């Protein structure tokens with residue numbers, strides 16, 4: 001290689017940036033995301049072998065076509081409760097995939113089927129369901145390493161036999177993160193980085209067919225563009241109050257700074273408050289020394305449209321009042337809601353989910369191997385329900401989903417392992433934890449699905465995110481509430 005790997009990465013990234021930004025029209029409502037072909041065509045018997053020989057390269061990986069999932073037998077069971085798990089294989093020469101499992105009591109943990117996507121090493125990231133319950137979209141965290149697509153859309157018209165439908169990527173941004181379904185179809189998806197993984201990222205918008213509608217703030221939005229150039233814009237968390245016409249995004253880390261060579265992870269202390277209809281930033285909200293604001297969520301049913309945000313370095317939960325004004329006239333007031341204590345500080349990731357009534361907040365403290373529970377019935381006096389010093393049977397827990405019937409919490413024991421190319425490699429148990437929620441909101445660790453053994457034929461499975469379906473009433477399927 002004539003250039004160092006880092007330089008060649010930058011060169012490639014610039015090449016794509018130019019290829020995608022200069023000659024193409026502005027992304028309008030019908031703009032097709034540009035698919036990037038694999039760099040090496042698939043030659044059976046040759047490229048399969050090549051995949052095994054190429055070591056993981058820093059920053060840019062050689063784009064050999066992925067190996068298909070080993071043969072499997074799908075089950076004809078039709079459970080009422082289903083978990084969809086967006087999963088990367090332990091051996092990243094294999095394709096990334098969506099696995100489907102029964103969550104019914106009598107057939108719990110039965111493998112139903114899986115669907116391959118035509119990429120590998122994308123580090124499957126978040127997953128969510130469309131408003132009509134007919135499709136899913138999963139994002140890829142590290143698609144830029146192999147210049148692959150970021151968004152992967154699945155048809156779940158037959159919930160027991162999902163099909164891969166299409167994939168897409170944005171023109172200015174990558175590193176796909178949180179996903180919120182639009183009531184009229186389609187999705188908003190945060191992209192934590194630019195095409196080269198640097199700041200600024202973008203808030204992207206997709207239609208119901210999986211076509212890119214826009215990347216916000218738009219290039220022509222000068223105040224918005226100035227805003228994201230001024231303070232690190234690495235949107236990870238995303239929550240939308242469609243009735244009050246506001247969006248909150250939270251800035252986490254500069255993705256490229258987690259990849260080698262790095263001088264250390266660049267963490268952000270900010271959130272952006274947006275006008276939904278105009279897709280414009282209203283203000284920047286700062287949590288002093290927050291050290292990566294990974295997650296933000298509006299509290300269900302809160303009359304003030306208050307939201308919570310997690311400040312990872314501080315191990316704290318902050319509350320945001322987006323409709324209130326500060327003394328300097330800026331919109332969006334924030335204050336400390338709860339300090340999760342010494343074990344919660346600097347735990348790399350703190351993700352959350354709420355009970356549907358907004359009463360209980362569940363928080364995963366990734367490297368502390370712990371799930372915390374807050375009773376937020378009285379926001380002036382949050383009550384912690386878990387014992388902060390209890391040793392829980394989870395390792396590296398991250399994604400959380402309260403099931404539609406509010407009876408269980410689905411927690412996944414995996415965050416991110418960038419491997420040799422990066423510095424984010426958090427320990428994991430690679431399990432789906434199906435935790436019973438007791439009437440008082442507390443956790444009862446009971447059942448698991450071990451992806452390490454389930455997918456041992458490809459080096460194990462790394463489930464990053466889930467979507468939970470409840471088909472108890474087949475005419476009205478229910479899904480997780482965010």
Ligand SMILES: *[C@@H]1O[C@H](CO)[C@@H](O)[C@H](O)[C@H]1NC(C)=O
Pocket residue numbers: 385386438440441442
């Ligand atoms: C919640 O209920 C369980 C089972 O009844 C009990 O063991 C636990 O102590 C309760 N937790 C709290 C915080 O009250």
Ligand SMILES: *[C@@H]1O[C@H](CO)[C@@H](O)[C@H](O)[C@H]1NC(C)=O
Pocket residue numbers: 105436444446447
């Ligand atoms: C724990 O799991 C068993 C099935 O293995 C189930 O029958 C039981 O209800 C679960 N416990 C609770 C408290 O939900």
